[in-house]
Amino acid sequence: MIGGLFIYNHKGEVLISRVYRDDIGRNAVDAFRVNVIHARQQVRSPVTNFARTSFFHVKRSNIWLAAVTKQNVNAAMVFEFLYKMCDVMTAYFSKISEENIKNNFVLIYELLDEILDFGYPQNSETGALKTFITQQGIKSQTKEEQSQITSQVTGQIGWRREGIKYRRNELFLDVLESVNLLMSPQGQVLSAHVSGRVVMKSYLSGMPECKFGMNDKIVIDKQGKGGTTDDSGKSGKQSIAIDDCTFHQCVRLSKFDSERSISFIPPDGEYELMRYRTTKDIILPFRVIPLVREVGRTKLEVKVVIKSNFKPSLLAQKIEVRIPTPLNTSGVQVICMKGKAKYKASENAIVWKIKRMAGMKESQISAEIELLPTNDKKKWARPPISMNFEVPFAPSGLKVRYLKVFEPKLNYSDHDVIKWVRYIGRSGIYETRC
């Protein structure tokens, strides 16, 4: 039960203020500004409590979104809602910026009225919202349209309206993963996990029923039982163990529970079908080998080797290695074999950028860092070397096995639908200690 929702710019000025419940007074707006945005110490917790009022905030570039409540609410629900709110706003006016918010404030109030009712989150499906909250001026609706909207909003399938027609039935499926790693200097994996999302864009006519299949270990094993031993051995290698997953509301959970099959009637347009996390058998796309040598009190030699660890035919992109430098660095010389490297004083790091790199290659950088002797006895903490990249495969090993579409009422079959599948693996927090 969210009591109110405020949006601030970076200066703490209120852009949007919507109060849903009487227990939230006007002074709550100021309380958050004074105690969080203008706080002397940076507030790191996303949940703060002042005068028995809880504030949940997220930040998008320079914009603060804060949900306020006096009750003991489910914090995860509130954050889920705030993120959803961000998604909805991006869907309506692309980037969330001060200017965009100011230009669309009528729309935002309209949206806030719709997706929160007396503080309870309502349907926040962009596709559905777009049918009745439009950016064009007021469109007079016919009686049928009105009743249609009513039946849709209140009906069983709130996320899809009836009577959608496309000439070309098309379907896009993206598997987006971010891989997180913490590795010791000796190359031992201290922690690693992948969090992934399956994002779909569907342009399908009618009310199609879809079925999505992937190499989930449980499903494969179940099927493997009936097959030959040889077959099961092969499939066992390729299947993945999913630690936990969440689905879009359109997925029939009862079916997933009983048969572990993912079947659903998709919303129209773009949506996130599922979210998952794996921790076993992760393919680490890069290996970072650091070598740091302190030469006296005033010099430091750093050598970093990166090795790509995937099929040579694939190309990794946007590679960036960030090597932290001590706080008393007074000068840096860098030599690298590939890409460009630069000492960024403002971030206290050497940043090495490589545009493209094929699999099973290696590259290295060496740097000499001059230090200024200080009277501070503290030793440099040696923060880890971090890395960013993008690879065209799923580091978790997830594969889409099938995506079937059935529309019994209309005259197109599974074969007529054009399907596109794409895998993108990105780095999350990918760090190696040095």
Place this chain on the structure above:
Amino acid sequence: MPAVSKGDGMRGLAVFISDIRNCKSKEAEIKRINKELANIRSKFKGDKALDGYSKKKYVCKLLFIFLLGHDIDFGHMEAVNLLSSNKYTEKQIGYLFISVLVNSNSELIRLINNAIKNDLSSRNPTFMCLALHCIANVGSREMAEAFAGEIPRILVAGDTMDSVKQSAALCLLRLYKTSPDLVLMGEWTSRVVHLLNDQHMGVVTAAISLITCLSQKNPDEFKTCVSLAVSRLSRIVSSASTDLQDYTYYFVPAPWLSCKLLRLLQCYPPPEDGAVKGRLVECLETILNKAQEPPKSKKVQHSNAKNAILFEAISLIIHYDSEPNLLVRACNQLGQFLQHRETNLRYLALESMCTLASSEFSHEAVKTHIETVINALKTERDVSVRQRAADLLYAMCDRSNAKQIVAEMLSYLETADYSIREEMVLKVAILAEKYAVDYSWYVDTILNLIRIAGDYVSEEVWYRVIQIVINRDDVQGYAAKTVFEALQAPACHENMVKVGGYILGEFGNLIAGDPRSSPLVQFNLLHSKFHLCSVPTRALLLSAYIKFINLFPETKSTIQEVLRSDSQIRNSDVELQQRAVEYLKLSSIASTDVLATVLEEMPPFPERESSILAKLKKKKGPGAVSNHLLKTRKACLTDIKGISTPSPSADLLGLRAGPPVTAAAPSAGSLLVDVFSEAGVNDDGFLRFVCKNNGVLFENQLLQIGIKSEYRQNLGRMYLFYGNKTSVQFVTFTTTLNVQAKPVEPLIEGGAQVQQVINIECLTDFSDAPLLNIKFRYGGALQNLTLKLPVTINKFFQPTEMASHDFFQRWKQLSLPQQEAQKIFKANHAMDTEVLKAKLLGLGMALLENVDPNPENFVCAGVIQTKAQQVGSLLRLEPNAQAQMYRLTVRSSKDTVSKRLCELLAEQF
């Protein structure tokens, strides 16, 4: 950017600062700072030949970054380098950086000290000033060690520039405050004092701050400053407003200097030299006269400066407290301020008047303003001013105006702020009792008090009413009538019900004749309140009911019915249930005679001899007490100090020893007692300490004094802990001992505790314990307390172990009649062997086992260590269990010791 001369502008710094200010977010600011730090590092690292200008610029940037809250761990060396520059701006930045950033344990301190030394010895006044400012700003112990010797020399040197002298004086003051042990004035004292004669007013102003601080520590050394200060003051006061040119502030000549001079004089008693005194009195008169003159300017600064001097002068007059003429004039002046439009002035006037009221000379003068003060209490907007007004009313109260003041305070209490109500209630209660002329007035007042502010009335206050009513036959009927009327109100405070229950239970019969207050009416009235009260009150009411049965047999059946009801006889509270059961049985079984005996009217409460109030009452009759107490407070104090007769507990209320009817008896000494026995020697705690070293010596509503002591041979150390039990701070807290003691903090915060250490050396044997006199101000009222410190001769015992044979040999040696002291006395406590043993051990002597043929007896041996001599003592204690008696025999090599020991011990068993 303000325009600055070329080359000094430090454009880089200005750009950097404006960059920082333009940063949109914290992250951006951190990035910009990191970049700048890296740049400065590379600059400091790279070419060694960094010129002074860029060094200054970068050091400035570092300073700015530091002030933004980031850590700076380099650049100190460069800053120190700047110190040796010859350019003022570069030196200044260097010193600035060092005073802000260098911590005392840095290894650079030697270099810094060197640079400072160079600057101090240079003849350039600006450089000297910079160095002095740096020393004062850092103000560390190291700095004091290095320069405490140097600075006085600069201060008194003949050729030092005036500006440097000023800085040197203030710098020395700062060092003195941080490490007084290192600043030794000794030989410089007289020359520093003579700075008061300096031509330059600035130097005098700076020097006087130093002298005031120094003279507070050792007043004797700086005694000579009094006459100099007086002459300086008279020159300033008598000068025309144009004489002092730069030092005239809005037509007031040198106001700061005047205030400081007056404050310095407040450190000393009135000058003995007649001429000096005459001159000072003249000055003070002039100041008072000037206050009467029409203002020379309408500006607020003018009046502020003038009033500052005036108030300082008035506090000096109050401090001297010897010039009746001046005191009265000061009082009149303050009276004018009481009606001033400025709230601050009114506040200050009320505050000063409070102190004036306690002076015997001006008390009458203060009293003339009573109407104004009462008006202030009623109409003042600011609560702090109202509080002062209440304080003043309390202070000015005496017999002549007590009725009026108490009435005014009571009527104000109805609308008073919650924050001051508790204090007001206390004051009204104290005043009402202190100045009570007839007791019916007193009863009226206190009942009114309970009616108006029941929540704030403490237990002691209503105990006291009951006590007085019981002790005075003449008010009993009146009191019964009054409480009966008060209880008629639909909503009564619980305290009122308590008083009502108690008094009607005792004296309900006195008003029973009136049909409007017939017994049954009384009972029903009380019982109608019963269910709204808490358990202790209900218990009290039950006791009142059983008394009713005795007083009015006709109510018996009604009351028995009530007692028999389930809500009483089956009450979940044990106390109530027990009372109900017992009273029910008592009323049904006992005959009327028995009932009449058991439930007899309460006997009068004993008025204890110890209380000063009781004593004075006996001497002068109840009416004269208060006057005597107030008017001759000073005389009294000295008198009473002489009275050292040991006296029993000062518990005037004595409800503790009261009959069983009042279940809720006070457990600690009560407030009212403290008020009245304020000047008496309090030694009920004293005897408890003969056999122990630690514990609570004294405790009342305001103050708790704890003691911790340790003794070795003829030396002892005693820690006194003064705990403030209230939430208000005690000011001007002083303790004086008729032996030497370290001074104690003059201020005790509410709820806080301060400690005082007393070192004791026993020179020779003694029988009188040292007296400790404690004075402090709580709220407006001066509290005075005299305690016997529990230092007794036995504290210096060294135990001596000896065998039976040795003991009796020595016992025989000490056979002269004056060497022995014997006492036979009745046991005060149970005769428990273990307790006796513990007490004897606590005495400090060695308890010798298997010495006396009779195992029941105790024998002890010990040597008293004094500086002059050692006194061996032997002791024998023979308890007689049948007769509950003891025989105590002490033999020692000195007759006085035997006697004293015997006296002390006789009280212990």
